[in-house]
Amino acid sequence: MKRVTMADVAKAAGVSKSTVSQFLNKRYEHMGEETKEKIREAIERLGYHPNYIARSLKQKRTAMIGIIVANIMHSFSTEISRAIEDFCHEHDMHAIVCNADDDPVKERKYIEMLRARQVDGLILFPTGGNLELYKQMEQERYPVVFVDRKISEVNIRTIVVNNKEATYQAVAHLIEKGHRDIAIITPPLTIYPRIERMNGYKQALNDYRIPIKQEYMISTEIQRMISELSRLFALPDKPTALVAGNDLSFFEVMKFLKENGLRVPNNVAVVVFDNIPFASFSEPTMTTIAQPAYAMGKKAAELLLQQIHHHEELPDSNLYTFPCTLMIRESSSRALI
Structure with a gap:
Protein backbone atom coordinates (compact mmCIF):
# COMPACT_ATOMS: atom_id res chain seq x y z
CA MET A 1 0.00 0.00 0.00
CA ASN A 51 6.48 10.77 9.74
CA TYR A 52 7.89 11.58 13.17
CA ILE A 53 11.31 10.17 12.35
CA ALA A 54 11.69 12.47 9.34
CA ARG A 55 10.39 15.39 11.37
CA SER A 56 12.84 14.73 14.22
CA LEU A 57 15.76 14.55 11.79
CA LYS A 58 14.74 17.87 10.26
CA GLN A 59 14.13 19.60 13.60
CA LYS A 60 17.06 17.84 15.34
CA ARG A 61 14.64 16.89 18.11
CA THR A 62 12.60 13.77 18.87
CA ALA A 63 9.98 15.44 21.12
CA MET A 64 10.77 12.70 23.67
CA ILE A 65 12.32 12.87 27.11
CA GLY A 66 13.43 10.15 29.49
CA ILE A 67 12.52 9.84 33.18
CA ILE A 68 14.77 7.53 35.20
CA VAL A 69 13.18 6.84 38.58
CA ALA A 70 15.32 5.47 41.41
CA ASN A 71 12.52 3.24 42.73
CA ILE A 72 9.09 3.32 41.12
CA MET A 73 7.58 1.61 44.17
CA HIS A 74 7.62 4.95 46.03
CA SER A 75 4.31 6.81 45.67
CA PHE A 76 6.34 10.05 45.71
CA SER A 77 8.19 8.97 42.55
CA THR A 78 4.94 7.97 40.85
CA GLU A 79 3.34 11.35 41.61
CA ILE A 80 6.34 13.24 40.22
CA SER A 81 6.41 11.08 37.07
CA ARG A 82 2.70 11.70 36.53
CA ALA A 83 3.21 15.47 36.79
CA ILE A 84 6.07 15.33 34.28
CA GLU A 85 4.01 13.26 31.86
CA ASP A 86 1.04 15.65 32.18
CA PHE A 87 3.28 18.64 31.46
CA CYS A 88 4.86 16.89 28.48
CA HIS A 89 1.43 16.01 27.08
CA GLU A 90 0.40 19.67 27.25
CA HIS A 91 3.53 20.61 25.29
CA ASP A 92 3.37 17.86 22.64
CA MET A 93 6.24 15.90 24.17
CA HIS A 94 6.42 12.21 25.04
CA ALA A 95 7.95 10.72 28.19
CA ILE A 96 9.63 7.33 28.57
CA VAL A 97 9.78 6.12 32.20
CA CYS A 98 12.52 3.73 33.37
CA ASN A 99 13.03 2.24 36.84
CA ALA A 100 16.65 2.02 38.04
CA ASP A 101 15.88 0.10 41.28
CA ASP A 102 18.49 2.28 43.06
CA ASP A 103 21.08 0.33 41.04
CA PRO A 104 23.89 2.44 39.45
CA VAL A 105 24.48 -0.24 36.80
CA LYS A 106 20.83 -0.15 35.67
CA GLU A 107 20.88 3.64 35.82
CA ARG A 108 23.92 3.81 33.54
CA LYS A 109 22.35 1.41 31.03
CA TYR A 110 19.14 3.47 30.93
CA ILE A 111 21.02 6.75 30.48
CA GLU A 112 23.04 5.27 27.62
CA MET A 113 19.98 3.65 26.02
CA LEU A 114 17.84 6.79 26.17
CA ARG A 115 20.61 8.98 24.81
CA ALA A 116 21.19 6.46 22.01
CA ARG A 117 17.51 6.86 21.16
CA GLN A 118 18.21 10.59 21.00
CA VAL A 119 15.73 11.73 23.62
CA ASP A 120 15.87 15.50 23.95
CA GLY A 121 16.69 15.42 27.67
CA LEU A 122 16.55 13.47 30.93
CA ILE A 123 14.89 13.87 34.31
CA LEU A 124 16.84 11.74 36.74
CA PHE A 125 16.42 10.59 40.36
CA PRO A 126 20.18 9.96 40.60
CA THR A 127 21.54 6.95 42.44
CA GLY A 128 24.76 8.88 42.98
CA GLY A 129 26.77 5.98 41.58
CA ASN A 130 27.58 7.37 38.12
CA LEU A 131 29.44 10.57 38.90
CA GLU A 132 31.62 10.52 35.76
CA LEU A 133 28.53 10.09 33.59
CA TYR A 134 26.79 13.00 35.34
CA LYS A 135 29.90 15.16 34.80
CA GLN A 136 30.00 14.17 31.14
CA MET A 137 26.39 15.31 30.63
CA GLU A 138 27.18 18.57 32.43
CA GLN A 139 30.23 19.22 30.25
CA GLU A 140 28.26 18.45 27.08
CA ARG A 141 25.48 20.79 28.27
CA TYR A 142 23.06 17.95 27.67
CA PRO A 143 19.59 18.90 29.03
CA VAL A 144 19.15 17.15 32.38
CA VAL A 145 17.37 17.81 35.68
CA PHE A 146 17.93 15.95 38.94
CA VAL A 147 14.97 15.33 41.26
CA ASP A 148 14.89 14.44 44.98
CA ARG A 149 18.65 13.95 45.29
CA LYS A 150 21.42 16.52 45.28
CA ILE A 151 24.83 15.55 43.86
CA SER A 152 27.29 18.17 45.13
CA GLU A 153 30.06 17.36 42.64
CA VAL A 154 28.09 18.50 39.56
CA ASN A 155 26.38 21.75 38.56
CA ILE A 156 23.03 20.41 37.35
CA ARG A 157 19.58 21.84 38.01
CA THR A 158 18.23 19.96 41.01
CA ILE A 159 14.83 19.88 42.72
CA VAL A 160 14.62 18.75 46.35
CA VAL A 161 12.52 19.29 49.48
CA ASN A 162 13.64 20.77 52.81
CA ASN A 163 14.35 17.31 54.24
CA LYS A 164 16.28 18.43 57.31
CA GLU A 165 13.91 21.21 58.36
CA ALA A 166 10.80 19.10 57.76
CA THR A 167 12.10 16.21 59.88
CA TYR A 168 13.16 18.65 62.58
CA GLN A 169 9.60 20.01 62.68
CA ALA A 170 8.13 16.50 62.98
CA VAL A 171 10.45 15.50 65.83
CA ALA A 172 9.77 18.82 67.59
CA HIS A 173 6.03 18.06 67.33
CA LEU A 174 6.57 14.68 69.03
CA ILE A 175 8.71 16.27 71.74
CA GLU A 176 6.03 18.88 72.42
CA LYS A 177 3.58 16.01 72.88
CA GLY A 178 5.78 14.76 75.71
CA HIS A 179 7.87 12.13 73.90
CA ARG A 180 11.54 11.76 74.83
CA ASP A 181 12.25 8.25 73.54
CA ILE A 182 11.93 8.86 69.80
CA ALA A 183 13.33 6.44 67.23
CA ILE A 184 13.85 6.81 63.49
CA ILE A 185 14.03 4.16 60.76
CA THR A 186 15.26 4.73 57.19
CA PRO A 187 16.87 2.78 54.37
CA PRO A 188 20.71 2.96 54.32
CA LEU A 189 22.11 6.51 54.51
CA THR A 190 23.55 6.41 51.00
CA ILE A 191 21.67 9.32 49.41
CA TYR A 192 21.06 12.99 50.14
CA PRO A 193 17.42 12.95 51.39
CA ARG A 194 17.98 10.11 53.88
CA ILE A 195 21.11 11.78 55.28
CA GLU A 196 19.32 15.13 55.62
CA ARG A 197 16.33 13.53 57.37
CA MET A 198 18.62 11.84 59.87
CA ASN A 199 20.41 15.17 60.42
CA GLY A 200 17.08 16.88 61.10
CA TYR A 201 16.17 14.20 63.64
CA LYS A 202 19.47 14.60 65.50
CA GLN A 203 19.36 18.40 65.39
CA ALA A 204 15.89 18.45 66.97
CA LEU A 205 17.00 16.18 69.82
CA ASN A 206 20.11 18.30 70.38
CA ASP A 207 18.16 21.56 70.44
CA TYR A 208 15.67 20.14 72.96
CA ARG A 209 18.56 18.72 75.07
CA ILE A 210 17.45 15.12 74.64
CA PRO A 211 20.29 12.55 74.51
CA ILE A 212 20.80 10.90 71.11
CA LYS A 213 20.70 7.12 71.45
CA GLN A 214 22.48 5.20 68.72
CA GLU A 215 20.20 2.19 69.28
CA TYR A 216 17.19 4.35 68.36
CA MET A 217 18.58 5.13 64.89
CA ILE A 218 17.94 2.34 62.38
CA SER A 219 19.26 2.65 58.81
CA THR A 220 19.09 -0.66 57.00
CA GLU A 221 17.77 -2.46 53.93
CA ILE A 222 13.99 -2.90 53.72
CA GLN A 223 14.22 -6.69 54.10
CA ARG A 224 16.09 -6.32 57.43
CA MET A 225 13.79 -3.75 59.01
CA ILE A 226 11.49 -6.19 60.79
CA SER A 227 14.40 -7.83 62.62
CA GLU A 228 15.85 -4.42 63.53
CA LEU A 229 12.47 -3.29 64.86
CA SER A 230 12.29 -6.48 66.95
CA ARG A 231 15.64 -5.55 68.49
CA LEU A 232 14.50 -1.97 69.07
CA PHE A 233 11.30 -2.91 70.87
CA ALA A 234 13.12 -5.50 72.99
CA LEU A 235 15.12 -2.72 74.66
CA PRO A 236 14.37 -1.99 78.34
CA ASP A 237 13.51 1.61 77.36
CA LYS A 238 11.26 1.12 74.36
CA PRO A 239 10.60 4.12 72.10
CA THR A 240 7.26 5.85 72.58
CA ALA A 241 7.43 7.48 69.15
CA LEU A 242 8.86 6.51 65.76
CA VAL A 243 9.66 8.46 62.59
CA ALA A 244 9.54 6.38 59.38
CA GLY A 245 11.95 7.87 56.85
CA ASN A 246 9.88 7.00 53.77
CA ASP A 247 6.78 5.10 52.68
CA LEU A 248 8.46 1.69 52.29
CA SER A 249 9.94 1.98 55.79
CA PHE A 250 6.50 2.93 57.08
CA PHE A 251 4.93 -0.21 55.61
CA GLU A 252 7.51 -2.35 57.42
CA VAL A 253 6.82 -0.48 60.67
CA MET A 254 3.08 -1.04 60.41
CA LYS A 255 3.60 -4.71 59.54
CA PHE A 256 5.81 -5.16 62.62
CA LEU A 257 3.40 -3.34 64.95
CA LYS A 258 0.44 -5.39 63.75
CA GLU A 259 2.32 -8.70 64.11
CA ASN A 260 3.31 -7.76 67.67
CA GLY A 261 -0.05 -6.45 68.85
CA LEU A 262 1.17 -2.86 69.24
CA ARG A 263 -1.30 -0.08 68.56
CA VAL A 264 -0.83 3.41 67.15
CA PRO A 265 -0.81 5.83 68.96
CA ASN A 266 -1.57 4.00 72.26
CA ASN A 267 1.70 2.04 72.32
CA VAL A 268 3.78 4.14 69.96
CA ALA A 269 3.21 7.39 68.05
CA VAL A 270 4.14 7.30 64.35
CA VAL A 271 5.09 9.99 61.82
CA VAL A 272 5.99 9.09 58.23
CA PHE A 273 8.06 11.20 55.85
CA ASP A 274 6.27 10.62 52.56
CA ASN A 275 3.04 10.96 50.64
CA ILE A 276 0.75 8.13 51.82
CA PRO A 277 -2.45 8.05 49.75
CA PHE A 278 -4.60 6.59 52.56
CA ALA A 279 -3.14 8.72 55.38
CA SER A 280 -6.26 10.83 55.92
CA PHE A 281 -8.72 7.92 56.19
CA SER A 282 -6.71 5.05 57.72
CA GLU A 283 -7.48 3.86 61.26
CA PRO A 284 -5.96 5.77 62.95
CA THR A 285 -5.27 8.57 60.48
CA MET A 286 -1.55 9.00 59.91
CA THR A 287 0.61 12.04 60.58
CA THR A 288 2.75 12.63 57.50
CA ILE A 289 5.43 14.96 56.24
CA ALA A 290 3.83 15.65 52.87
CA GLN A 291 6.01 16.51 49.89
CA PRO A 292 4.62 18.68 47.05
CA ALA A 293 5.36 15.94 44.52
CA TYR A 294 3.13 17.18 41.70
CA ALA A 295 4.51 20.73 41.87
CA MET A 296 8.05 19.32 41.91
CA GLY A 297 7.39 17.20 38.83
CA LYS A 298 5.90 20.14 36.96
CA LYS A 299 8.89 22.33 37.83
CA ALA A 300 11.31 19.61 36.71
CA ALA A 301 9.57 19.38 33.34
CA GLU A 302 9.55 23.18 32.97
CA LEU A 303 13.29 23.39 33.68
CA LEU A 304 14.06 20.59 31.25
CA LEU A 305 12.03 22.09 28.40
CA GLN A 306 13.71 25.46 28.97
CA GLN A 307 17.07 23.78 28.43
CA ILE A 308 15.86 21.86 25.38
CA HIS A 309 14.40 24.89 23.63
CA HIS A 310 16.70 27.69 24.76
CA HIS A 311 20.04 26.11 25.77
CA GLU A 312 20.28 28.75 28.47
CA GLU A 313 23.19 29.11 30.86
CA LEU A 314 22.89 27.71 34.37
CA PRO A 315 21.94 30.33 36.97
CA ASP A 316 24.21 31.05 39.94
CA SER A 317 21.89 28.94 42.09
CA ASN A 318 20.65 25.75 40.46
CA LEU A 319 19.06 24.18 43.56
CA TYR A 320 15.28 24.50 43.84
CA THR A 321 14.03 23.61 47.33
CA PHE A 322 10.33 22.96 47.94
CA PRO A 323 8.84 23.13 51.46
CA CYS A 324 7.10 20.11 53.00
CA THR A 325 3.96 20.26 55.14
CA LEU A 326 3.55 18.46 58.47
CA MET A 327 0.03 17.00 58.36
CA ILE A 328 -0.78 16.30 62.02
CA ARG A 329 -3.33 13.52 62.46
CA GLU A 330 -4.25 10.86 65.02
CA SER A 331 -1.11 8.71 64.85
CA SER A 332 0.94 11.36 66.69
CA SER A 333 -1.74 13.32 68.52
CA ARG A 334 -1.77 11.46 71.85
CA ALA A 335 0.10 13.51 74.43
CA LEU A 336 2.26 11.89 77.13
CA ILE A 337 2.07 14.97 79.35
Missing part, protein backbone atom coordinates in the same frame (compact mmCIF):
# COMPACT_ATOMS: atom_id res chain seq x y z
CA LYS A 2 1.37 3.42 -0.99
CA ARG A 3 2.22 5.61 1.98
CA VAL A 4 0.10 8.76 2.23
CA THR A 5 2.36 11.83 2.22
CA MET A 6 2.00 15.44 3.26
CA ALA A 7 1.82 16.33 -0.42
CA ASP A 8 -1.24 14.05 -0.79
CA VAL A 9 -2.95 15.85 2.12
CA ALA A 10 -2.10 19.26 0.64
CA LYS A 11 -3.53 18.27 -2.76
CA ALA A 12 -6.74 16.85 -1.23
CA ALA A 13 -7.24 19.96 0.92
CA GLY A 14 -6.36 22.39 -1.87
CA VAL A 15 -3.56 24.05 0.12
CA SER A 16 0.24 24.14 0.05
CA LYS A 17 2.54 21.66 1.81
CA SER A 18 3.80 24.46 4.04
CA THR A 19 0.22 25.14 5.20
CA VAL A 20 -0.23 21.46 6.10
CA SER A 21 3.11 21.58 7.94
CA GLN A 22 1.97 24.64 9.90
CA PHE A 23 -1.27 22.82 10.78
CA LEU A 24 0.60 19.73 12.00
CA ASN A 25 2.88 21.91 14.13
CA LYS A 26 -0.15 23.81 15.50
CA ARG A 27 0.93 27.15 14.09
CA TYR A 28 -2.53 28.52 13.44
CA GLU A 29 -1.80 32.26 13.70
CA HIS A 30 -2.62 33.08 10.05
CA MET A 31 -4.90 30.12 9.31
CA GLY A 32 -8.66 30.43 8.99
CA GLU A 33 -11.13 27.91 10.43
CA GLU A 34 -12.20 26.80 6.95
CA THR A 35 -8.60 25.95 5.98
CA LYS A 36 -8.04 24.04 9.22
CA GLU A 37 -11.23 22.05 8.68
CA LYS A 38 -10.21 21.14 5.09
CA ILE A 39 -6.83 19.86 6.25
CA ARG A 40 -8.36 17.99 9.20
CA GLU A 41 -10.89 16.31 6.89
CA ALA A 42 -8.22 15.38 4.32
CA ILE A 43 -6.00 13.83 7.01
CA GLU A 44 -8.90 11.74 8.33
CA ARG A 45 -10.13 10.66 4.89
CA LEU A 46 -6.68 9.67 3.61
CA GLY A 47 -5.55 8.10 6.90
CA TYR A 48 -2.41 10.23 6.99
CA HIS A 49 0.13 9.66 9.81
CA PRO A 50 2.98 12.15 10.20
